[in-house]
Amino acid sequence: MKTKGKMSIRLLCYFGGMLIMTLGVAVSVKSVLGVSPISSVPYTITVVSGMELGLTTTIFSIVAALLEIPILRKKYKAINLFQIPVSIVFGLFMTFCVKLVQQIPDPSSFVIKLILALISTVIVAIGVFLYVSSELIPLPTEGVLIAITQVTSLRFATLKVIGDVTMVIISLGTCLIVLHAFGSIGIGTIISAILVGNVVKILTKYFKSALNKAMGL
Template sequence: MKRKTVAMRWFYYLFGMLVLALGLILNIEAGLGSSAIMSVAYTVSLVSSLNLGDMTFIVYCLFLAAQMIINGKNRSWLDLLQLPLSLVFTRFMNLFKAMIPYESGFLPTDLLMLAGGILLTGIGAAMTVNMQLIPNPGDGIVNSIARRCGRELGFCKNCFDLGCVALSCLIGLFYGNPLLGIGLGTVLSMIGVGRVIAVFNHFCKDSLVHSAGLDS
């Protein structure tokens, strides 16, 4: 039974990771700006020779370093496993980006693509964090902040996204366009992803955790 429980946790975790990677790419492919948490990597990738996956990996390394500092004495060196995970995760992002032949420019379908991206990003983030294995660094740092502050995960996600957007605007301003990687999709995802996490956890977390054997 224990072996089956571990297998289920990894199944939900890996599935959530793929859903998250796809959701982040759909946000970008909508052509309305990147998702909030991706905005820094996306903005820098637009003005540098680094592709989105490579830049995301660099940002995730910085997130992990910040996470270790926030956790303080409660840090676990097992968190360093986020590094190889991030490398694999960002390769899947590049793969999904190459596989989706979407041409943005028609607002109704762009908004539909964006809505799908927001939904998948929130669900994927919630699933990976709830399995209590190795979080994506972008979600791991939010989870660390939520535990440290004693606040709800979705709320902290919104606050963290706001900080990412502000930094992206500063980077864009340095290159002459503060909205370089920011758009309507960024604003909507900044609001929507945190709410999707909260709604998903409200309706699905208990059954998901029970199915994975985490409540036993």
């Protein structure tokens, strides 16, 4: 019974963390100052095509999940396929949170927009902390980086930076070419890139031990 209880806590942290992450992204969209690097490509597709953000997030995630197959080849494990249904759940969470945040009045000044951007950063960090701490199936955007670490000598932290920078460049280039505007990239993107990791470090320092104990890790 204790084992089932601890697994329930892990699942709660896993899916709860993903839900909180998507809420943070939705708040960053409301701020109109740019989304986090990891969501920049899906949001750029939304801005350019008009498709719903939850749908573009799902498509982007599934493509990332499938990229692991040619990267890992014989090292690819069937359990990685679970990233596809996880992608669908993540996309549904995004749809729900975007609709939820739409109920908030649009910010009327730069100060309010900046406050929303900062709040979104903290929310995303809390979600990332809970989701990562569960040590369950990674989201495809991280899974593809983990796959690359398995076939190269590059560290995950290094690839994470490279991946974030690459997505921002792709998003910025697309928005400038198609929309002649920054689109999904802005000061909020920079704030997120700088602060999310640092907030996660703080949460890890003060809460990781207790959370691990509750999850039986």
